[in-house]
Amino acid sequence: MFKPSLMLSALLFASGGAQASELQDVNKIVQQANLAAYYAADDGRAEARMLIEDRDGGRQSRQFTILRRDRAEGGDQDFLVAFSRPADVRNTVFMVAKHVAADDDRWLYLPGLDLVKRISAGDKRTSFMGSHYFYEDVSGRNLNDDEHKLLSSEGRFYQVLNTPKDPATVEFSRYQVWIDKANMLPVKIEYQDETGSVYRRVEVLDISEVQGIPTVTRSRVSDLRSGGSTTMEFRFQKYNIGLDDAVFSERSLRKLPRQWLKRPAS
Amino acid sequence: MNRSLPTLLWGLLSLMAPLPATADDSPVTDDGWEQGDDSWDDAGWDQTDSDTGPVLHGFSELALGGRTSDDPALADESLTLGEFRNRFELESAVNDMRLSIKADLYVDAVEHGGHGRLREAKLDLSPAESTDLRLGRQVLTWGTGDLLFLNDLFPKDWVSFFAGRDDEYLKAPSDSLKLSHFTDRVNFDLVWTPEFEADRSISGQRFSYFNSQSGLQTAQSPRIVGQDKGEWAVRIFGTEGSTEWALYGYYGFWKQANAMTVSGSAFHSPLQVYGASLRDNLFGGLGNIEIAWYETADGQGTDPAIPNDQFRWLSGYEREIRPRLTLGIQYYLEWTQQYDVLKSGDAGNPFRVDEYRHLISLRLTQRLLQDSLQLSWFSFWSPSDRDWLLRPVADYRFNDQFALTAGANIFGGKERHTFFGQFEDASNLYLRLRYSF
Numbered sequence: 001m002f003k004p005s006l007m008l009s010a011l012l013f014a015s016g017g018a019q020a021s022e023l024q025d026v027n028k029i030v031q032q033a034n035l036a037a038y039y040a041a042d043d044g045r046a047e048a049r050m051l052i053e054d055r056d057g058g059r060q061s062r063q064f065t066i067l068r069r070d071r072a073e074g075g076d077q078d079f080l081v082a083f084s085r086p087a088d089v090r091n092t093v094f095m096v097a098k099h100v101a102a103d104d105d106r107w108l109y110l111p112g113l114d115l116v117k118r119i120s121a122g123d124k125r126t127s128f129m130g131s132h133y134f135y136e137d138v139s140g141r142n143l144n145d146d147e148h149k150l151l152s153s154e155g156r157f158y159q160v161l162n163t164p165k166d167p168a169t170v171e172f173s174r175y176q177v178w179i180d181k182a183n184m185l186p187v188k189i190e191y192q193d194e195t196g197s198v199y200r201r202v203e204v205l206d207i208s209e210v211q212g213i214p215t216v217t218r219s220r221v222s223d224l225r226s227g228g229s230t231t232m233e234f235r236f237q238k239y240n241i242g243l244d245d246a247v248f249s250e251r252s253l254r255k256l257p258r259q260w261l262k263r264p265a266s
Numbered sequence: 267m268n269r270s271l272p273t274l275l276w277g278l279l280s281l282m283a284p285l286p287a288t289a290d291d292s293p294v295t296d297d298g299w300e301q302g303d304d305s306w307d308d309a310g311w312d313q314t315d316s317d318t319g320p321v322l323h324g325f326s327e328l329a330l331g332g333r334t335s336d337d338p339a340l341a342d343e344s345l346t347l348g349e350f351r352n353r354f355e356l357e358s359a360v361n362d363m364r365l366s367i368k369a370d371l372y373v374d375a376v377e378h379g380g381h382g383r384l385r386e387a388k389l390d391l392s393p394a395e396s397t398d399l400r401l402g403r404q405v406l407t408w409g410t411g412d413l414l415f416l417n418d419l420f421p422k423d424w425v426s427f428f429a430g431r432d433d434e435y436l437k438a439p440s441d442s443l444k445l446s447h448f449t450d451r452v453n454f455d456l457v458w459t460p461e462f463e464a465d466r467s468i469s470g471q472r473f474s475y476f477n478s479q480s481g482l483q484t485a486q487s488p489r490i491v492g493q494d495k496g497e498w499a500v501r502i503f504g505t506e507g508s509t510e511w512a513l514y515g516y517y518g519f520w521k522q523a524n525a526m527t528v529s530g531s532a533f534h535s536p537l538q539v540y541g542a543s544l545r546d547n548l549f550g551g552l553g554n555i556e557i558a559w560y561e562t563a564d565g566q567g568t569d570p571a572i573p574n575d576q577f578r579w580l581s582g583y584e585r586e587i588r589p590r591l592t593l594g595i596q597y598y599l600e601w602t603q604q605y606d607v608l609k610s611g612d613a614g615n616p617f618r619v620d621e622y623r624h625l626i627s628l629r630l631t632q633r634l635l636q637d638s639l640q641l642s643w644f645s646f647w648s649p650s651d652r653d654w655l656l657r658p659v660a661d662y663r664f665n666d667q668f669a670l671t672a673g674a675n676i677f678g679g680k681e682r683h684t685f686f687g688q689f690e691d692a693s694n695l696y697l698r699l700r701y702s703f
Contacts, residue, residue: 052636060666086666087323087702097508103547105508112434114407118510118545120552123586130637130663171589228636250503251448255390255398258359 022181026150029158029179030143035074036184038140040213041239043069045260048234049085050131055227061085062129065261066138069243075100078248079139082256089129093253098139106135109253116253125170132221132230137202145169156181172200183207183214199225210237238264320358324368324703327351331430331696334676339474339485339691346472346694347429348375353385364390376429376472385439400444405437406457408501408512409556410543412629413644414598416558416578417514417541419499419521420457423466428473428689430673430696438466455501462493464534465521468689476688478617479530483682483691490523491533514541514558525563526571535572536563551585567604570612575603584629594629617683624650638663646686653679653687671698 023029045067052060063085069078081094090111097105103121110117124136146162153159158179164170173196178188185207191200206218215237222229241264247257331347351372358365368386373379388402409418413436426435440463447454468475470485477484497518504511516539525535541558557579564572578601584594600623602608612618630643644657659673674695679687 054636058665087325088663088666088669088700090323099508102508103550105547112405112432113437114405116407118552120550120585120592121547122550123590123592126586126590126633127637132636223636226636245450246448249448250505251398251446251453255400 022153023158024150024153026148026160029150029184030148030160030162030177031074032184033158033160033177033179033186034140034143036214037186037216038077039070039073040215041211043067043241043243044237044239045241045243045264046234046237047263048232050129050133050233051231052131053229053231060130062089062131064129067243067247067257067260069245069248077139078245080248080252080257081138082261083129091256092129093256094129095248095253096135096139097248100142100144104139107250107253114254116250122169131232132200132223132228133232137221151176153181157187185214185216199223205231211239213239236263320356323355324353325351325700326703327353327432327698327700329431329696329698331694333691334674334693334695335691337474337485337691339470339483343376343472345376346692347431347696349373362392366390396448398444398446398448400442400446403439403441404444405434405439406442406444406499407437408455408514410545410554410582411556411580411598412582412584412594412596412627413646414580414596414625414627416556416580417501417512417516417539417543419497419516419518419537419539421463421465421521424468425466425472428468428675428692428694430675430694430698432671432698432700438463451506452502452504455499455503457499458496459498459518460496462495462497462519462534464493464519464523467522468692473689473692476617476683478615478683479526481617481683483688488523489531491527491531493519493534495519509544509546512543514543515539520562520573524573528571537561541578548583549585551583554580554582556580565604567607568611570608570615574605574608577601577603590633592629592631594627594631596625596627598625598627599623600625620650622650623685624648648684648686651679651684651687652681653677653684655686655689667701667703669700669702671700672696 023032045065047065049061049063052062062083064081064083067080071077077098079096079098083089083092092111093109095107095109099105104124106119106121108117108119109115125134127133128135128138145166146164149161149163151159151161158181160177160179161174162177163174164172167173172191173194175189175191177186179185180187185204187204189202190198193199200221200223202219202221204216204219206216207214208217209215215234217234218231220229220231241260243260247260327350329347329349329351331345333344333346336344349372351370354369354371356367366386366388370383370385372381374381384403386403386405388400388404391399391401393399406420407418409415415422421438421440423435423438440459441461442457442459445456469487471487474483474485477488498516500515502513516537518537519534520537521534523532523534525533527533538561539558540561541556543554543556545552545554557577560576560578562573562575565575567574579599580596582594582596584592587593602619602621605621609618625646625648628643628645632641633639634641640661642659646655648654654677656676657673659671661669661671663669674693676693677686677689678693679690681687
């Protein structure tokens with residue numbers, strides 16, 4: 001009596017769970033992946049460093065602290081990126097007010113000139129501080145900019161093909177994303193040119209749980225044409241630190257908000 | 267000052283070293299993680315801030331530049347830039363206070379000898395939660411123009427700019443007090459400079475200029491009566507949605523000595539400036555408008571030795587026209603007021619400014635090789651003065667330490683007395699190699 005009912009409930013639970021995690025609607029899949037990748041908790045801080053390598057073995061590095069605050073889950077967000085290395089970009093600050101329904105607002109603070117330089121909204125797919133990452137990789141690409149198509153939900157990943165609505169604004173003709181069903185994080189992205197060959201790849205190398213939230217701690221972007229790559233590592237991440245609006249302002253560009261940038265005690 | 271700067275710097279260094287560095291000191295630790303460091307995986311992230319004191323950074327730079335043609339007024343000087351420059355930067359924090367020092371030591375083949383310049387020595391405080399105070403020698407910038415300044419009356423160093431030093435040197439520091447207050451929607455900046463800081467204008471030492479009194483090109487330094495009174499600058503600003511707005515005020519003196527005493531010396535006559543600016547996203551790019559009213563000591567226009575009032579206008583637009591290729595254009599107007607009065611009072615001065623001075627700027631920036639190579643073109647062209655300045659620059663960053671810059675400043679014009687036209691013989695090519703640490 002007892003055992004079969006337990007088995008039954010276990011079966012029901014398992015199948016129910018499976019149904020909940022097996023998504024059919026591609027828009028729901030990309031939405032959840034977007035939330036997992038860019039909207040974890042309400043805000044957060046992390047220290048990051050990038051190792052930029054070219055084909056000939058030349059290496060450069062960047063080190064920065066990043067602050068993020070969500071204005072709405074899946075909606076507008078603010079980012080502040082404060083560089084500490086190398087010497088020639090030290091104290092340079094990059095700030096984005098990301099808008100889902102309008103162009104992003106972006107600023108770069110150049111400390112040598114005390115200049116708050118606004119960056120035009122268009123050029124998002126340009127190198128993020130000399131790395132193989134693009135500005136858009138850091139703050140996330142607007143879901144409405146692409147058509148999404150579910151290629152496969154076999155096995156561990158959802159495979160989604162994304163085609164730009166306005167091909168003139170981007171350098172790719174489409175890109176395919178592998179989303180891990182276990183945590184809904186996009187773990188591999190391959191960008192294709194007009195001939196369908198892959199020329200750029202973004203891969204997640206390590207994921208850790210931070211305050212119970214699966215969080216990317218290591219990733220790499222490879223430029224398959226030039227043979228160069230950039231590896232990015234995150235450490236000292238902390239979520240829900242209570243960032244307020246005022247942190248994302250011209251004041252922070254000219255005078256770093258050090259109480260928020262400093263490494264958390266734990 | 268010049269010779270004692272190294273001593274001063276090292277004195278400060280040793281003074282600051284024993285201070286307990288707080289956790290606020292730096293957002294990331296100085297963990298020896300450098301370019302080419304093989305320990306990238308295991309890292310030194312774990313080092314705590316308390317292990318690090320004030321950190322010394324800076325650069326060494328070798329720079330060389332020369333005229334593209336001889337300047338008869340400076341017949342013996344073909345070099346326009348020749349220096350070995352060392353920059354030392356130091357930051358230290360104690361509780362909420364933060365001290366930042368930047369000093370340059372350099373030997374100069376044009377202005378012969380060794381020089382020391384304290385570029386920055388500022389103390390940052392926050393006396394209240396929404397109030398910041400910045401005291402000391404500092405570089406200050408505001409306004410929306412690209413190399414055009416309407417409401418930014420902080421000192422510029424045109425000699426450095428023309429000679430091809432790093433862009434940073436276009437802005438000269440001033441010894442000022444900057445008080446800022448921030449609220450949800452409106453912010454306030456107030457800058458007091460107790461002793462007026464003039465622009466570093468072309469004065470004949472490195473580049474010759476046109477003397478409108480003699481009507482000749484000259485390398486003689488002009489006789490300038492100094493101004494030691496103070497100056498004030500205010501800005502009220504905010505962001506509504508994506509729109510940045512600002513109102514500006516300035517109470518001081520012309521940054522150029524463009525007024526004349528009866529004895530024929532140049533001086534900085536009183537000036538008040540009121541202005542406003544807007545900047546926002548526009549058609550996938552960026553648009554800006556800035557206006558300024560220059561109220562001078564000769565509002566009636568009757569004194570030809572003192573500049574008349576002016577209305578200044580700037581509009582600009584910038585956008586990426588192809589991947590990694592950005593185009594920026596600006597239109598700028600200087601409209602001299604009471605022009606008829608000026609005309610009737612200056613005895614037919616052939617070098618009188620135009621009533622409307624129009625200026626168009628064009629900037630093209632191409633980023634290549636993962637941003638390691640940046641090619642940029644900047645030009646000013648004035649259809650009213652019929653003169654121009656062309657500034658092509660190539661920047662190449664070899665790695666995190668070494669960078670090479672090659673560029674040119676090409677001046678020209680139909681007449682010898684106009685703003686850019688007078689610097690035709692100042693046209694130069696330059697090269698800079700920098701090691702950053």
